[in-house]
Amino acid sequence: MPELPEVETIRLDLDRLTKNLRITDLQLLDRRALQQTSARKFYQLKGKQIKQWDRIGKLMIVELASPQLFLLIHLKMTGQLIYRHNVDIIPGGHGLPDWHANLPNKYTIAYFSLSNGSQLFFNDMRRFAYLRVATKTELHQIKNNFGPDAISPDFSLPYWLSAVSLRKAPIKNILLNQKILAGIGNIYADEICFRARIKPTRKANKLTKQELTAIFRAIKQIMPLAIKHRGTTFSDYLDAHGQRGGFVKLLKVYGRAGKKCKRCQKGVIKKVKLGGRGTHFCPFCQI
Numbered sequence: 596m597p598e599l600p601e602v603e604t605i606r607l608d609l610d611r612l613t614k615n616l617r618i619t620d621l622q623l624l625d626r627r628a629l630q631q632t633s634a635r636k637f638y639q640l641k642g643k644q645i646k647q648w649d650r651i652g653k654l655m656i657v658e659l660a661s662p663q664l665f666l667l668i669h670l671k672m673t674g675q676l677i678y679r680h681n682v683d684i685i686p687g688g689h690g691l692p693d694w695h696a697n698l699p700n701k702y703t704i705a706y707f708s709l710s711n712g713s714q715l716f717f718n719d720m721r722r723f724a725y726l727r728v729a730t731k732t733e734l735h736q737i738k739n740n741f742g743p744d745a746i747s748p749d750f751s752l753p754y755w756l757s758a759v760s761l762r763k764a765p766i767k768n769i770l771l772n773q774k775i776l777a778g779i780g781n782i783y784a785d786e787i788c789f790r791a792r793i794k795p796t797r798k799a800n801k802l803t804k805q806e807l808t809a810i811f812r813a814i815k816q817i818m819p820l821a822i823k824h825r826g827t828t829f830s831d832y833l834d835a836h837g838q839r840g841g842f843v844k845l846l847k848v849y850g851r852a853g854k855k856c857k858r859c860q861k862g863v864i865k866k867v868k869l870g871g872r873g874t875h876f877c878p879f880c881q882i
């Protein structure tokens with residue numbers, strides 16, 4: 596699943612490519628992907644202008660005018676956004692063997708025609724991805740379900756310490772809890788714990804202020820670094836230029852079970868299950 600750095604990479608690309616364009620036409624092919632939105636409400640997007648692409652955590656928010664409405668897009672496991680302009684095809688999100696073939700194709704949920712002659716396709720193979728149309732009031736309510744975004748200034752050290760220091764859950768589960776902190780998923784949670792030298796299985800309320808501060812610093816270092824490298828991709832994810840994210844080369848623990856630790860050169864990266872998620876750490880240099 597794309598996490599904050601991957602969604603941010605796609606957001607930045609689509610903001611640059613489609614800002615100020617108008618939606619001249621749109622087609623909904625699978626209305627089951629609409630969340631708390633009628634097809635009629637969805638078609639109200641026709642004629643509207645894209646003001647900007649925003650994001651909270653892994654949820655993309657397209658601001659439209661006028662009157663103001665918001666299109667929310669969540670890629671979930673296998674969602675993808677494909678921008679096509681003349682012969683240029685720029686996919687973002689999950690890669691499919693035939694992502695570029697015969698658009699719209701059998702994975703297409705909806706597509707938008709834009710005023711520069713381009714088209715934006717929203718595809719999903721596994722059908723967990725969703726679209727929602729929201730008013731400003733509804734958007735406000737939706738955002739209230741999330742903690743601060745990991746790269747926003749709202750996510751501060753005092754907030755982090757007060758939000759987590761009494762919690763009994765393992766620190767990794769805290770990192771994955773979108774109500775506390777938005778944007779982090781399984782890959783980056785493991786990398787953050789590694790950077791902070793803390794075992795992901797330790798309970799948050801047993802960590803010292805110094806250790807919680809180390810986790811906070813690791814979040815604030817890793818997120819911008821991953822965005823700079825256009826995220827992490829494996830076999831199934833592409834950014835909005837159809838490229839694989841460069842952060843995969845910088846992963847220290849995720850996907851390295853059984854290999855020697857790159858930092859201490861002594862430990863062997865261990866993989867355990869935590870809350871049903873594969874969790875990686877170095878038993879030697881993470882305490």
Ligand SMILES: [Zn+2]
Pocket residue numbers: 856857858859860861862877878879880881
């Ligand atoms: Zn180590």
